[in-house]
Amino acid sequence: MNLKKAVILLNLLLLITPVQASYAGDKPLQTVIYDKHRGGLDFSLGDSRYSGELEYNESYRVNFSVEPPAGSSIKVAKAYVYWVWSKKGLEGIYPEFNVSLVNSGTVVPLQEEKMYTDTKGFVSRYDFFSGAHAYDLSGEISGPGNYAISLVNTAEDGSTFCVQGIGLLLIYEGSELPVIEYWVNEGCDMLYAEYGIDPEMATTTAYFEGVIDPENVADAYLITVSPSGGYSSGAEARNRLFFNEKTSRIPVIGDLIQILFGGGKSWKNIYQTNETVQVALDERPVGAYLESAGNFASVQDNGDYLLVTNAILLIELKESENSEKGAN
Template identity: 75%
Template sequence: MNLKPVAILLNLLLLTFPASASYAGDKPLQTIIHDENHGGLDFSLGDSKYSGELAYNKSYMVNFSVNPPSGSSIKVAKAYVYWVWSKKDLEGIYPQFNASIISSGNIESLPEGHMYTDTKGFVSRYDYFSGMNAYDLSGKISKPGNYSISLMNTDKNGSTFCVQGIGLLLAYEDPKSPTIEYWINEGCDMLYADYGITPEVATMTTYFKGDINPDNITDAQLITVSPSGGYSSGREARNKLFFNEETSSLPVLGDIIQLLFGSGKSWENVYQTNDTVQVALDEKPVGDYLVPTENFVSIQDEGDYLLATNAILVLNLEEPESSEKRGI
């Protein structure tokens, strides 16, 4: 049997229906913020722990310690709520909850965040929704201190969900720090190489669009987040992270070609979670693998099930020489 037409047809279907839900990589993360300023960026999961099932009126909270450099100001603050198993009886539905931020004894309700969701996408039992809610906290977190993000299930009709954790992203401005350029990509893509889905299909690829000059970059960091990665199968982690590298190649020969001529990099089994901490946060130095345009990252499941939710690229730019240093 010639499998080539089948593969072509599958790729066309994935391109034609990008919003469909499935275990395939069909919901690439989108760039929400692309900016440049003197400063830095930090991502934390605080003291996140798996909530277990949250019924009506049950709450969940994660605590964060915010300590930006002295003299800096917080430019971007975003909270990410990672949730799974949202259901009513045996039906998958969207969760209903209120979110609040707590600081110095003050409680402030948060406006409705942006909800990203995915499901396995075929008719069966336990096709429950998973997703991530993103909240803009810019202006609500503006100084050092201890902050908490709290949730409460508000559905009186009896639906439940579980929270895997909450992430807090801070980008700050600091005139004493180097100039950084950063891309913040977010969304939710459920990936699982099973039920006829191959690892190549169970791959999410997202781009950091635009041109850069790798020669003018002193450092580059890639931050990715994967709820459930390395845990849900109950077996050893089986996932892969790619940066500026194609996710499929000819065995052995393809690896040799990539080693000799490729500029990208891949890492095996980078996402590790457990019963308590079910959100994997990974950071990689990628300065040696940058390309001048359309840098990209791919997250691939190889049989353990995971969600791809966040991908952040941070570049430290070389400062131009002052006229005094040039002897002008």
Template identity: 40%
Template sequence: MICAILLIMPVMATYAGDKPLATVYSAQENGGYVFSVGNSTYSGTLHPGDRYPVSFTIDIPEDATVRYQRYYLYWAWGRKDQQAVYPAINATQCSGEKTLTGPAVRYVDNKGFSSASDFYSGMDAFSCRNLTPGKNTVTFEVANTGEGNSTFVVQGAGVLAVYESPASPPGQIEVREGCDMLYSSYGITPEMATSRMDFSQDIDMARLSKATLELVAPSGGYTRSDIIRKNAVGINHEQSGKLPPFITSVLSLVFPETRGKEWVDVFDSDQQQQIGIETRDVTPYLAARSNFATVQDRGDYLLLTNAILKVDYT
């Protein structure tokens, strides 16, 4: 049976950071998570009837219980001839089981101004049978079930499993999903092409052991032009256009707790491996409350789709 799609329609659709990621899971528990893109690569154009398979090998602790799991499909260029359309995508295999299932939720963005290439891009999140404790080797496969000449491309796929595990350290986790198309071009400044994430959970600083921020951005880090400082990721870092970048960097080194931290030229993808992933240890830069992260485009072009903040306590 084909499930109905919960389509997250754009309130605005531009290259600016106007589609903040939504919190889909937040908990304080002993546990952890696994995220993998498996052997996924760029698909090229998929026509009606074409399929796209990906294999994953995921290790879940033996004492774990999976609390949140999603398979993600990162797609772009949804069109029919030269008309922008939402692609018809269904999973034919999910968690290794044969099925015909639509995404549980779809996140979409586009550049938002009339041109010959203003096609939709997005991320579909599929809900399937949970992975089990131990080593899981599974296949995730989708098909273009559209009609006529409806086509799209797949940039890659991923799977996320958040688990509770008594043997794991205590801590907390916040998972965010969405699709925010960022590109500092066509009149969009870097300050405008910034997506901000405000994390709701307070941090017990006395028990803080380690904190990790993982971000997923299709196309992030991949550009045909050699742009210096083409993008940036910040944690509790207030953007300031009044000071030169060198001075701002020095102040961040001298006062890391008060000014947060910014990293530039982040993510890592290429023509075949198009899912940019960035993982940062943010332990020294967290505060007890009101923590936030930013992703800024400075000429790179990327889709911000996933963010995971994992905090471990002693």
């Protein structure tokens, strides 16, 4: 084979290699917060709605009602802006916008803490950017009340983007609340089982590292956020959530093993969105499937097309001498 043919073949292989296609699960969410104390946790999308295309100087706003548990204070507050279709003409670019927190007529500009992005990753038309901006609001939201998070497209070059919604994470602490242990994972992974990507490839996994005692757990919840999740329709499973379960197993036999010996769990089509509400928020109990170490959650696409941006594992511990020591 001559050099020219070898170069052509190499380029073709690069185009079809799964790691080059961002429709695969190639950007797993990372743990940004881990803690253990007496408190509680809440994640809300407020009155989020799909914005449509935002042009220069156009704005978008989401309202939130904050009601901390009695006797508690707000330890952590984080906001997430979920956006898609960021472009200038037919070129995918990063969006430009300013974000503010509004409360009782007071407007506080927010500084971006982190930007997570992903694209389809191969040369084609409409390879526009999608992502999530994270903001630290700790200290800005300090008590109950009605808050709003607003943004304005500041790109004067004519570039546009769409906002799917805004999420608000609140973590409380209070001496009368139960002892909780939690992992907050965030990022942006675009999944789509098309163009040579099968569902196994279109799977992203979030890990919750650490050792726990399942016998000391009163309740446990897994919270996941998926912009665009469930917007496609069809009779087959378009998306799937796994907790402490491998994404590939032998049908029927795998179910029997789980029934007889316990283990992880999976759920089909848990994310549902529509033209108006385009961010899916799911919370489900997972206490029965906890492991003493190596807990993880996976999200899989099967022709749906979705983003995975947040995965939170929240554990409420039993009242015991050990939990008291852990909290202190």
